[in-house]
Amino acid sequence: MKLGLEALHPMQIATLRIGIAAATLLLLAAAMRTRLPRDAGTWGLLAVCSLFLTAIPFTAFVLAETRISSSLAGLGNAITPVATVLFALLLLPSDRLTPRKLAAVLLGLVGVVLIAQPWTAAAGPDLIGFAIAVAGGASYGVGWTLNRRLLAHREVPGIAHPTALMVTGLPMVLVALLIWSGLEGWSPVAAHSPEALPLALLAVAALGVVGTGIAYILQFEVVRAVGPTVSATVTYLIPVVAVGLGVLVLGERLGVWEVVGAAVVIGAGILVGQRPRVRAVAAG
Numbered sequence: 001m002k003l004g005l006e007a008l009h010p011m012q013i014a015t016l017r018i019g020i021a022a023a024t025l026l027l028l029a030a031a032m033r034t035r036l037p038r039d040a041g042t043w044g045l046l047a048v049c050s051l052f053l054t055a056i057p058f059t060a061f062v063l064a065e066t067r068i069s070s071s072l073a074g075l076g077n078a079i080t081p082v083a084t085v086l087f088a089l090l091l092l093p094s095d096r097l098t099p100r101k102l103a104a105v106l107l108g109l110v111g112v113v114l115i116a117q118p119w120t121a122a123a124g125p126d127l128i129g130f131a132i133a134v135a136g137g138a139s140y141g142v143g144w145t146l147n148r149r150l151l152a153h154r155e156v157p158g159i160a161h162p163t164a165l166m167v168t169g170l171p172m173v174l175v176a177l178l179i180w181s182g183l184e185g186w187s188p189v190a191a192h193s194p195e196a197l198p199l200a201l202l203a204v205a206a207l208g209v210v211g212t213g214i215a216y217i218l219q220f221e222v223v224r225a226v227g228p229t230v231s232a233t234v235t236y237l238i239p240v241v242a243v244g245l246g247v248l249v250l251g252e253r254l255g256v257w258e259v260v261g262a263a264v265v266i267g268a269g270i271l272v273g274q275r276p277r278v279r280a281v282a283a284g
Contacts, residue, residue, distance in 0.1 A: 001013060001061060001062045001065050001070065001073070001203075001204075001207065002065055002069075002070040002246075002250060003199055003200060003203035004016075004062070004200045004201075004203045004204045004207070005062070005065060005066060005200075006193060006196040006199070006200050007191040007192065007193040007194070007195075007196040007197040007199075007200035007201075008191055008192070008197075008200050008204070009180075009181070009186070009192065010059070010062040010063045010065075010066060011059065011173065011176055011177040011180050011181070011188075012177065012188065013062045013204055013207075014055075014058045014059045014062055014173045014176075014177075015170070015173045015174055015176075015177045016201075016204045016208060017058055017062075017204060017207050017208045017212055018054055018055070018058060018166055018169050018170045018173055018208070018212070019170055019174075019208070020204070020205055020207075020208025020209060020212070020213070021166045021208045021209070021212035021213035021216070022163070022166035022167050022169075022170050022213075024208065024209050024213035024214070025159060025162055025163035025166055025213050025216070025217070026163060026167070028159055028163075028213075028217075029159050029160060029163045032158070032159060034157065034158055034159050034160050034163075035160065036160050036163060036164055036167075037154075037156055037160065037164060042151075042154050042156065043164070043168065045150040045151055045154065046151070046156070046161075046164045046165060046168050047168040048146060048150060049143050049146050049147045049150060049151065049165060050143075050164075050165040050166075050168040050169040050172070051143075051169070051172060052139045052140070052142040052143030052146060053139075053140060053143035053144070053147065053165055053169075054165055054166060054168075054169030054172075054173075055169045055172040055173050055176075056135075056136065056139040057136040057137070057139045057140055057143075058136075058169075058173070058212075059136075059173065059176065060132050060133065060135050060136030060139065061073050061076070061077070061132075061133060061136045063132050064076065064129045064130070064132040064133035064136065065129075065133075066129070067126040067128060067129025067132070068125050068126050068129035068130055068133065069125075069246055069250070069252040070242055070245070070246045070250060070252065071239075071242050071243040071246035071247070071252045071254055072115070072125050072129070072130055072133065072254075072258070073133045073242065074238050074239040074241070074242020074243060074246070075115055075130075075133070075239045075242070075243070075258065075261070075262050075265065076130060076132075076133025076134045076136060076137050077133065077136065077137045077140075077238045077239065077242070078111075078137065078238060078239045078262065078265045078266055079108055079112060079134050079137040079138060079141075079265060080137045080138075080140040080141055081104070081108075081141075081268070082104055082105055082107075082108030082109070082141070082265070082268050083108075083137060083138040083139075083140065083141025083142070084140070084141040084144050084145060085101050085104055085105055085141075086105050086141065087138075087141045087142050087145040088145045088148075089101065091145050091146065091149055092145060092148065092149055100271060103271060104268045104271040105268075107264060107265075107267060107268040107271065108264075108265055108268035110264055111261045111262070111263075111264030111265030111266075111267075111268060112134055112261065112265065113261070114257050114258075114260055114261030114264060115130065115257070115258050115261030115262060115265070116130050116131075116261075117255075117257050117258075125258070144223070147223075159217055159220075161220050162213075162216035162217055162219070162220050165216070166212075166213070166216070239262055239265075239266065240266075243262070
């Protein structure tokens with residue numbers, strides 16, 4: 001995303017990302033002879049989930065990176081497991097608040113505050129930019145919870161599920177792109193820096209094919225195996241990768257409080273992923 005912003009508007013990146021991911025998944029679904037849903041009701045529910053799993057977060061993260069580093073955007077993504085627990089408690093009647101879940105939510109919020117450093121305007125990150133990134137991570141939490149609630153009794157097998165999400169998310173960001181470009185008076189198909197366009201397109205293509213299309217296939221396999229709450233904990237790897245690549249490739253740096261806050265947020269995510277131990281009682 002950071003490389004894409006060298007030549008493209010954030011909404012162009014979000015639209016290309018979902019469009020490339022949708023094309024990738026449609027080709028794979030066709031090769032695997034996987035059928036997409038047939039009824040309008042299922043498509044409508046998928047569109048609701050897609051709003052929070054594709055359109056909002058993909059737009060939020062790239063908008064955030066116009067104000068903050070890619071490393072900090074990755075740290076914002078780490079709030080996803082905690083947000084998933086929080087929204088599951090709010091939206092799923094079957095979920096109950098446990099001490100472990102409460103500790104994870106509170107710990108995650110403390111970590112976000114440490115990263116944002118609201119007590120200092122000089123040393124801390126851009127608060128608006130980081131808030132947008134956190135909102136993107138929280139949107140995933142809403143999306144995974146709604147996906148569990150709305151589609152629990154709908155048959156959307158295998159690769160059909162992430163494919164349908166990308167297909168329904170594409171019109172949303174496309175409309176947003178057209179409205180945004182019309183209001184600001186720029187062409188939705190033009191680059192603001194043509195000389196940087198080749199590398200930007202290559203970066204966005206990698207983001208769409210690998211970081212979105214293939215990544216969502218793997219994510220949904222994990223969801224089917226262990227459920228959305230535990231599967232969301234894989235996102236604690238995102239800040240590790242984001243910070244690593246940000247430092248090595250883009251020359252970004254993090255302050256002490258940002259590192260401490262990241263460790264706290266990741267710790268909260270790990271706490272979410274731990275399953276309670278069941279003690280076996282031997283029959284006498």
